[in-house]
Amino acid sequence: xxxxxxxxxxxxxxxxxxxxxxxxxxxxxxxxxxxxxxxxxxxxxxxxxxxxxxxxxxxxxxxxxxxxxxxxxxxxxxxxxxxxxxxxxxxxxxxxxxxxxxxxxxxxxxxxxxxxxxxxxxxxxxxxxxxxxxxxxxxxxxxxxxxxxxxxxxxxxxxxxxxxxxxxxxxxxxxxxxxxxxxxxxxxxxxxxxxxxxxxxxxxxxxxxxxxxxxxxxxxxxxxxxxxxxxxxxxxxxxxxxxxxxxxxxxxxxxxxxxxxxxxxxxxxxxxxxxxxxxxxxxxxxxxxxxxxxxxxxxxxxxxxxxxxxxxxxxxxxxxxxxxxxxxxxxxxx
Amino acid sequence: xxxxxxxxxxxxxxxxxxxxxxxxxxxxxxxxxxxxxxxxxxxxxxxxxxxxxxxxxxxxxxxxxxxxxxxxxxxxxxxxxxxxxxxxxxxxxxxxxxxxxxxxxxxxxxxxxxxxxxxxxxxxxxxxxxxxxxxxxxxxxxxxxxxxxxx
Numbered sequence: 232x233x234x235x236x237x238x239x240x241x242x243x244x245x246x247x248x249x250x251x252x253x254x255x256x257x258x259x260x261x262x263x264x265x266x267x268x269x270x271x272x273x274x275x276x277x278x279x280x281x282x283x284x285x286x287x288x289x290x291x292x293x294x295x296x297x298x299x300x301x302x303x304x305x306x307x308x309x310x311x312x313x314x315x316x317x318x319x320x321x322x323x324x325x326x327x328x329x330x331x332x333x334x335x336x337x338x339x340x341x342x343x344x345x346x347x348x349x350x351x352x353x354x355x356x357x358x359x360x361x362x363x364x365x366x367x368x369x370x371x372x373x374x375x376x377x378x379x380x381x382x383x384x385x386x387x388x389x390x391x392x393x394x395x396x397x398x399x400x401x402x403x404x405x406x407x408x409x410x411x412x413x414x415x416x417x418x419x420x421x422x423x424x425x426x427x428x429x430x431x432x433x434x435x436x437x438x439x440x441x442x443x444x445x446x447x448x449x450x451x452x453x454x455x456x457x458x459x460x461x462x463x464x465x466x467x468x469x470x471x472x473x474x475x476x477x478x479x480x481x482x483x484x485x486x487x488x489x490x491x492x493x494x495x496x497x498x499x500x501x502x503x504x505x506x507x508x509x510x511x512x513x514x515x516x517x518x519x520x521x522x523x524x525x526x527x528x529x530x531x532x533x534x535x536x537x538x539x540x541x542x543x544x545x546x547x548x549x550x551x552x553x554x555x556x557x558x559x560x561x562x563x564x565x
Numbered sequence: 566x567x568x569x570x571x572x573x574x575x576x577x578x579x580x581x582x583x584x585x586x587x588x589x590x591x592x593x594x595x596x597x598x599x600x601x602x603x604x605x606x607x608x609x610x611x612x613x614x615x616x617x618x619x620x621x622x623x624x625x626x627x628x629x630x631x632x633x634x635x636x637x638x639x640x641x642x643x644x645x646x647x648x649x650x651x652x653x654x655x656x657x658x659x660x661x662x663x664x665x666x667x668x669x670x671x672x673x674x675x676x677x678x679x680x681x682x683x684x685x686x687x688x689x690x691x692x693x694x695x696x697x698x699x700x701x702x703x704x705x706x707x708x709x710x711x712x713x714x715x716x
Contacts, residue, residue, distance in 0.1 A: 281679065282679045377676055381672075381693070382672040382673045382675070382676035382677075382692075382693075383649065383672070383676060384643050384646060384648065384649045384668070384671070384672035384675055384676065385649060385652070385668065385669060385672040385673070385693065386643075386648050386649045386651060386652020386653070386655075386659050386660060386665065386668050386672075387649075387652055387653070387660075388595070388652065388653060388654075388655075388656035388657075389653070390590065391587075391588035391589070391590055391591075392587055392588060423567045423571070424571065425567075425571060425575075425576055425579045425580075426571070426576040426579075426580070427579075427580070427583065432583075432587075435583045435586075435587075439566070439567055439571075439579065442566055442567075443566040443567045446566040447566070469588075470583070470586055470587060470588065473586045474579075474582060474583065474586060477582055477586070478566070482566070503653075505588070506588065
């Protein structure tokens with residue numbers, strides 16, 4: 232039976248179960264709005280490692296191992312690991328996976344990586360190619376900053392539209408059977424490039440991609456926004472979120488009632504991050520912490536989780552190119 | 566929603582919406598910060614010049630040790646992780662004086678130490694200051710040439 236629906240979506244016939252999640256965050260995230268939803272908060276951004284990149288690797292390894300422990304499984308039970316991060320050549324992920332010893336597929340979806348991983352993990356499970364998979368993603372503020380922007384000690388003034396890359400990692404165990412919320416549907420995003428060129432304004436650049444994926448999800452699955460208790464995008468920040476609402480308003484659909492962006496949920500206003508959080512870990516730590524717990528407590532029953540990624544490189548913006556973006560959606564029901 | 570190739574009109578429409586929703590830069594606050602911090606750095610420079618003159622340097626000679634002291638202080642506070650906090654608020658106020666130039670050399674030097682002394686510090690130290698030097702020196706040569714022609 233073909234599970235494809237419409238142009239871009241999939242309805243799973245035996246919806247895979249999210250049996251456990253784990254996350255780890257840096258000190259600044261730990262002081263933010265969602266402190267109680269994190270499994271571990273680091274005291275500093277190196278955590279005893281000799282570099283930020285190594286710290287990010289360790290965070291991902293810790294998140295994967297902790298998610299497996301919480302699932303009462305062992306690493307040997309995991310059939311596939313699907314993971315990625317923001318650094319060149321997926322540096323953090325590849326080094327983190329050295330100690331895991333399980334079949335691995337590396338993903339680069341920028342900040343949409345966790346949603347992309349969950350989507351692919353679900354297809355592997357629903358297609359009976361395995362019983363247990365892990366999707367994971369990580370980012371590290373300082374490591375990302377020095378790759379994409381300025382050295383961290385450089386005295387620069389960030390524009391108000393800029394977002395703050397989250398230090399953290401999240402891992403999700405997706406199983407064929409078990410207790411927990413189920414991934415019932417997914418929508419694969421396509422690249423949307425609205426022509427914005429400012430690498431400081433990634434949330435606004437990603438907004439059309441997020442709106443496009445949401446639009447197709449509703450169309451393909453024959454659903455309306457109010458089918459879901461909440462719709463969460465990954466890291467559009469306050470400006471990107473407002474733009475998504477505007478894009479839907481232009482089509483005559485009101486999204487503002489049950490829509491939030493993970494990037495607006497992590498930091499407090501007084502943390503001076505400007506337009507919100509970004510990075511793979513933005514959606515990863517909010518989903519694995521806050522959203523998953525609310526689903527387990529049955530405070531949320533149906534959610535749509537949309538990972539959003541800005542797929543530019545340091546070379547592309549120096550060559551004055553615009554920013555291609557993507558968004559992937561997974562529907563999760565308890 | 567965006568199924569066909571995005572048209573110029575769609576791009577412009579979105580750009581317009583974005584400009585509307587974009588948070589405004591707090592210009593007054595930024596300018597005040599830049600004015601006060603930039604002014605204080607210059608005032609510190611003046612104190613230093615006066616101090617070196619009192620030690621017996623001529624006014625012209627005193628500018629050398631003054632610059633050296635300011636550069637040292639900037640490098641020192643960059644190392645302590647304080648200068649970037651200042652720059653975050655003061656913007657051009659702490660970038661334009663010589664202390665900002667020192668910060669832009671020390672910051673990458675610190676950051677890329679992990680990649681070693683040659684490919685890290687050596688190669689990356691001038692990653693931000695380099696362009697300033699290239700165009701600064703080129704302009705100086707050009708102006709010098711014009712000056713020479715006039716004589």
